[in-house]
Amino acid sequence: MEIERQKLRALAPLDQPRSPEDLRVRQLRARELLAGELEGRDLEAHVEERMLTTTLNKALDWARSNAMWPATFGLACCAIEMMSMVGARYDTARYGAEVFRASPRQADMLILSGRVSVKMAPVIRRIYDQMLEPKWVLAMGACSSSGGMFANYAVVQGADKFVPVDIHIPGCPPRPEALMHGILKLQRQIQGRPDLGWRKRYGAIGTEEWARTPPGGNGGGPADA
């Protein structure tokens, strides 16, 4: 399916200087295409100029990474920064991560924005389990990454003790720019090296939801061993 891109480049070099005559030719081609009269070599040139080829996996990764919907889930003071991240000033809609979904079934990114108490950990784990694959977790701030200043009996010392964390964002709290930087890092990870996902790092191949549920089984519930 993949067409060699180098060949296309050779046919229609994109970096050639664009003269007014060149632009005029393109304009005429486009007009003829709309009229249904563009044929032959002109049609080929027109399509080659406006096409970009890639593999399906890359397109899928690109689409996933640019539409990560976070769950509406705030834990502590970091959540204030998380909220301002989606506001008009920082506007993470530019990276497609602004649609905070009120249901974990519709979200694919969990931002752990604050300290995770021992009592909250099973709740977060349940929310994480309810999210659909593929899903990602950002540990925002020092507390959810390592326990932070709360080195005591009530706070989990690092959220990666009970959920697989993809990105750790330092700061106390991180500024919205830092959170967006973390999201961009996650996008790069999804696009560039998807094999570095958490399942490989945590040795959890085979724990996907579809792998745990037998086909035609109990309708999506956890499979009994």
Add this chain to the structure above:
Amino acid sequence: MPDAPGLELIARELNERFEGSVPSTYFEHGQGALVVDPQQVLDVLGWLRDTPGQEYRFLASVHAADYLPSEPRFGVHYELLNMPRVERLRVKAALPDPGEGELPALDSCVELFPSANFQEREAYDFFGIEFRGHPDLRRILMPDDYVGWPQRRDFPIGGEPVLFTHNEDEMPRWYD
């Protein structure tokens, strides 16, 4: 607030009515406190609530404290408030440590002040103080299966050691 002589008058009336119920009082930072015998705390609280002239009808707070090096070790504090006069009075029950495996216990005041329900549960949750007669004495903030009384002074604070430059010699050297 009752001033220091007023506090002594309250203590004397209580001691006349309930023998040995108020062993001592103290007056600090403009606030008077009655130190009461934990066996008679319900009598004292009921008297302070219902007696004309006292009428501390609002229980603002119940909380516990751990004074570990000193004896008696535990304290349960009742902060009473008279709303019309805006007078506050602290009642403090001092509980000795009953020893390993047993919990210090005193009577619950939920019958007198229903608002004490959750606050006594909190004191039980964090300090392991048993309130006899409480309708639903179980943990309120910590998980139900938690073991230990985390706000006691001899409870380990928890957390994990963190590598800094000042303690790098004592830390496990994972990079070796």
